[in-house]
Amino acid sequence: MSVKLGPNRYGKAEIRLVRVVRDGPVDDAVHHVKDLNVSTSLSGDMDAVHLTGDNAAVLPTDTQKNTAYALAREHGVGQIEEFALLLARHFVESQPTVHHARVEIDEYAWRREGPHSFVREGGEVRTCAVHHDRDGRSTVVSGLKDLVLMNTTGSEFHGYIVDEYTTLQPTTDRILATAVAARWRHTGDTTAYGKSYEQVRGSLLDAFAGTHSLSLQQTLYAMGERALTACPEICEIRLSMPNKHHFPVDLSPFGLDNQNEVFFAADRPYGLIEGSVLREDASDAGFAWE
Numbered sequence: 604m605s606v607k608l609g610p611n612r613y614g615k616a617e618i619r620l621v622r623v624v625r626d627g628p629v630d631d632a633v634h635h636v637k638d639l640n641v642s643t644s645l646s647g648d649m650d651a652v653h654l655t656g657d658n659a660a661v662l663p664t665d666t667q668k669n670t671a672y673a674l675a676r677e678h679g680v681g682q683i684e685e686f687a688l689l690l691a692r693h694f695v696e697s698q699p700t701v702h703h704a705r706v707e708i709d710e711y712a713w714r715r716e717g718p719h720s721f722v723r724e725g726g727e728v729r730t731c732a733v734h735h736d737r738d739g740r741s742t743v744v745s746g747l748k749d750l751v752l753m754n755t756t757g758s759e760f761h762g763y764i765v766d767e768y769t770t771l772q773p774t775t776d777r778i779l780a781t782a783v784a785a786r787w788r789h790t791g792d793t794t795a796y797g798k799s800y801e802q803v804r805g806s807l808l809d810a811f812a813g814t815h816s817l818s819l820q821q822t823l824y825a826m827g828e829r830a831l832t833a834c835p836e837i838c839e840i841r842l843s844m845p846n847k848h849h850f851p852v853d854l855s856p857f858g859l860d861n862q863n864e865v866f867f868a869a870d871r872p873y874g875l876i877e878g879s880v881l882r883e884d885a886s887d888a889g890f891a892w893e
């Protein structure tokens with residue numbers, strides 16, 4: 604039997620990193636925090652390590668982790684996309700055996716409660732995934748996940764295929780609830796990642812709340828379209844949205860009606876609606892989504 608090594612990469616997953624910045628006199632400083640989960644992944648001249656156990660080309664994952672902490676100390680974090688690019692470029696530019704770096708970062712939000720006190724926001728997580736290769740090409744995908752949304756009316760679903768297995772009743776008034784995971788690809792024309800994050804997030808919320816929905820698919824498209832319209836520096840957005848079903852409870856055994864007021868919130872199974880919306884003239888994605 605003849606086999607060969609296929610695509611491979613390696614790195615440190617889920618490096619938890621909290622960076623504190625102190626602003627002002629030591630006794631009376633206002634603190635700022637960045638709370639990150641960083642994952643690095645490198646590829647390049649890695650045949651020997653797999654085929655013969657020669658580790659000479661390998662930058663250990665332990666070193667990758669240390670690098671994240673050291674660069675956070677030296678440079679600060681700023682926008683997660685900037686820090687991810689700093690790390691990715693560092694690995695590729697400092698190590699000839701590393702030809703490609705992918706750095707993914709999740710950022711957890713803390714709301715200020717005092718000069719050095721914070722409350723963890725329970726809601727969405729900001730995300731990014733950047734790539735950098737030895738030809739100097741970089742891609743940046745930003746995103747969010749766990750953005751839980753609900754409309755308690757303004758959602759219908761009917762007109763679908765009915766076959767011998769269909770039991771679903773058509774509805775003209777249902778709860779529409781989801782947990783949005785969105786990732787958007789930057790054209791490369793901007794580094795204003797904080798601003799575009801706010802624009803895209805705001806667009807997703809506006810379109811979800813403002814669309815009278817005939818399906819979650821229609822809502823997904825409206826959300827993507829709104830984000831692309833609001834934010835010229837992104838060219839493609841990918842959305843993944845579970846349909847978190849809410850079933851009206853049959854209260855007739857108790858002599859009670861239920862005019863869409865009492866629901867069973869099911870956690871599984873759930874519909875999973877996914878799609879991308881992109882500009883007609885979107886540039887080639889290259890390795891951005893890998």
Ligand SMILES: O=c1[nH]c(=O)c2[nH]c(=O)[nH]c2[nH]1
Binds near residue numbers: 818820874
């Ligand atoms: O918005 C929806 N899209 C579907 O494709 C679907 N399928 C289903 O059973 N309910 C729903 N709702």
